[in-house]
Amino acid sequence: DQQVKQNSPSLSVQEGRISILNCDYTNSMFDYFLWYKKYPAEGPTFLISISSIKDKNEDGRFTVFLNKSAKHLSLHIVPSQPGDSAVYFCAASGQAGTALIFGKGTTLSVSS
Amino acid sequence: DSGVTQTPKHLITATGQRVTLRCSPRSGDLSVYWYQQSLDQGLQFLIQYYNGEERAKGNILERFSAQQFPDLHSELNLSSLELGDSALYFCASSVSGTAYEQYFGPGTRLTVT
Numbered sequence: 001d002q003q004v005k006q007n008s009p010s011l012s013v014q015e016g017r018i019s020i021l022n023c024d025y026t027n028s029m030f031d032y033f034l035w036y037k038k039y040p041a042e043g044p045t046f047l048i049s050i051s052s053i054k055d056k057n058e059d060g061r062f063t064v065f066l067n068k069s070a071k072h073l074s075l076h077i078v079p080s081q082p083g084d085s086a087v088y089f090c091a092a093s094g095q096a097g098t099a100l101i102f103g104k105g106t107t108l109s110v111s112s
Numbered sequence: 113d114s115g116v117t118q119t120p121k122h123l124i125t126a127t128g129q130r131v132t133l134r135c136s137p138r139s140g141d142l143s144v145y146w147y148q149q150s151l152d153q154g155l156q157f158l159i160q161y162y163n164g165e166e167r168a169k170g171n172i173l174e175r176f177s178a179q180q181f182p183d184l185h186s187e188l189n190l191s192s193l194e195l196g197d198s199a200l201y202f203c204a205s206s207v208s209g210t211a212y213e214q215y216f217g218p219g220t221r222l223t224v225t
Binding site: 100 | 114116118143145147152153154155156160162167168170202204206208209210211212213214215216217218219
């Protein structure tokens with residue numbers, strides 16, 4: 001049973017527009033959420049995270065929103081750039097220093 | 113560059129064989145995690161070591177084992193390999209038991225023929 005779900009396998013966006021990647025989770029014990037970006041032939045790269053005590057965290061063009069009641073989080077990228085084209089993984093954890101539970105990823109394609 | 117190194121980058125071997133994957137964590141990181149990514153799957157946690165000791169196990173097969181050495185590098189041993197073991201194997205490290213963020217190496221692509 002998947003505890004972290006990314007229901008959209010792919011997303012296509014035009015350069016300069018907003019990209020919104022979604023993630024749902026089922027385990028209410030998760031207290032920290034992370035987004036990773038992965039280019040082909042490379043390992044996942046940490047992008048941004050959010051604690052369950054917050055509902056928003058911003059870092060430059062990247063903002064993560066958390067809706068605990070809906071068990072849903074989203075990553076907003078504004079404005080989107082062609083270099084953002086990659087696979088984005090949502091991950092969750094219930095305790096620091098333990099394994100991350102990953103979704104299957106969403107492939108973002110940003111066209112110029 | 114995350115600072116986590118993995119060798120080899122690619123590995124092709126036959127069914128029934130045994131291979132060893134190596135990982136060096138970021139300088140100062142005590143925790144090492146191993147993940148497997150199969151086709152169309154997210155990253156699945158295999159095993160974690162913290163300062164030389166096994167800390168947690170995930171979906172790791174009995175044919176697989178790992179260890180972390182005194183210099184903190186880690187090795188993942190895969191034996192009696194099957195076609196279904198073909199996957200990307202990632203190593204990640206984190207600074208301590210108080211950190212959520214993990215930093216990933218470039219991975220080892222294992223192909224079993």
